[in-house]
Amino acid sequence: MRLRDKTALITGASSGMGRATATTFAREGAAVVVADINDDDGTTVVKEIQAGGGRARYLHLDVTDEGSWTTAIDEVLAELGRLDVLVNNAGISGTFDPDLTSTAFFDQLMLVNAKGVFLGIKHGAAAMARTGGGSIVNLSSISASIGQLGVHLGYGASKAAVKSMTRTASVHYADDGIRVNAVAPGMLPPMRTSRSSADPVWRARQLDGVPMKRAGEVREVADVVLFLASDEASYVTGVEILVDGGLTAV
Numbered sequence: 001m002r003l004r005d006k007t008a009l010i011t012g013a014s015s016g017m018g019r020a021t022a023t024t025f026a027r028e029g030a031a032v033v034v035a036d037i038n039d040d041d042g043t044t045v046v047k048e049i050q051a052g053g054g055r056a057r058y059l060h061l062d063v064t065d066e067g068s069w070t071t072a073i074d075e076v077l078a079e080l081g082r083l084d085v086l087v088n089n090a091g092i093s094g095t096f097d098p099d100l101t102s103t104a105f106f107d108q109l110m111l112v113n114a115k116g117v118f119l120g121i122k123h124g125a126a127a128m129a130r131t132g133g134g135s136i137v138n139l140s141s142i143s144a145s146i147g148q149l150g151v152h153l154g155y156g157a158s159k160a161a162v163k164s165m166t167r168t169a170s171v172h173y174a175d176d177g178i179r180v181n182a183v184a185p186g187m188l189p190p191m192r193t194s195r196s197s198a199d200p201v202w203r204a205r206q207l208d209g210v211p212m213k214r215a216g217e218v219r220e221v222a223d224v225v226l227f228l229a230s231d232e233a234s235y236v237t238g239v240e241i242l243v244d245g246g247l248t249a250v
């Protein structure tokens with residue numbers, strides 16, 4: 001088991017890649033905290049993990065709210081004694097609002113996708129430092145590095161902020177024994193908040209540019225997150241691993 005005796009908190013774990021990561025981590029021996037604002041689906045994820053013999057509990061955590069973070073980390077430390085792995089996965093899609101230059105939506109993207117990760121790094125690293133270190137994995141996106149039609153201007157900007165914070169935090173927290181890395185998915189199943197990027201025509205056009213000619217599966221992202229979370233990646237910090245079927249290699 002690759003995460004034996006480790007505790008892990010995963011944000012946005014009620015759905016998609018966060019859910020797959022929670023299940024993968026539990027299978028690999030971690031005590032998993034499934035954190036989200038979608039309490040019903042998060043509770044279902046926990047029940048599924050427990051039914052399979054894994055260890056998990058649900059925690060309501062709004063990543064945009066600093067008070068929610070301090071409460072969550074306090075609860076994790078009180079109950080599990082330590083935090084070894086944090087996956088900053090919660091996010092909203094850049095295709096939710098059809099107005100691709102909406103100012104209000106720009107603020108919302110930055111709040112959830114960028115500030116949510118900032119708060120996670122801040123409070124997660126403080127907890128990890130108390131017990132000798134850990135691993136933080138942030139979900140960025142290929143949108144941080146390439147332009148895409150039909151995606152709000154703020155989405156790639158919010159993910160570029162994640163990419164940048166990953167590097168800076170890796171330098172900042174190296175002395176505390178904390179590694180900080182990012183995983184950048186390409187074309188995966190649509191997010192819950194996806195609109196135009198869930199449209200079959202948009203997806204077919206995107207797929208044309210993917211050398212592997214298929215979308216990724218959530219487990220293929222979860223497996224890379226697992227590697228970065230585990231001790232197998234003990235000398236890996238400050239990197240972003242693309243999981244995009246070659247889309248950005250073209």
Ligand SMILES: NC(=O)c1ccc[n+]([C@@H]2O[C@H](COP(=O)([O-])OP(=O)(O)OC[C@H]3O[C@@H](n4cnc5c(N)ncnc54)[C@H](O)[C@@H]3O)[C@@H](O)[C@H]2O)c1
Pocket residue numbers: 011012013014015016017018035036037038061062063064089090091092093112116139140141142184185186187188189190191192193
């Ligand atoms: N699906 C893709 O094509 C794709 C591609 C590249 C990057 N990503 C990124 O990967 C991550 C996971 O995406 P996904 O496809 O699994 O999305 P998803 O929509 O299936 O899941 C996102 C989860 O985040 C939760 N969430 C949203 N706002 C939150 C908040 N304020 N506090 C706590 N939880 C909140 C949602 O309730 C949901 O459970 C996101 O950061 C996303 O931007 C997705």
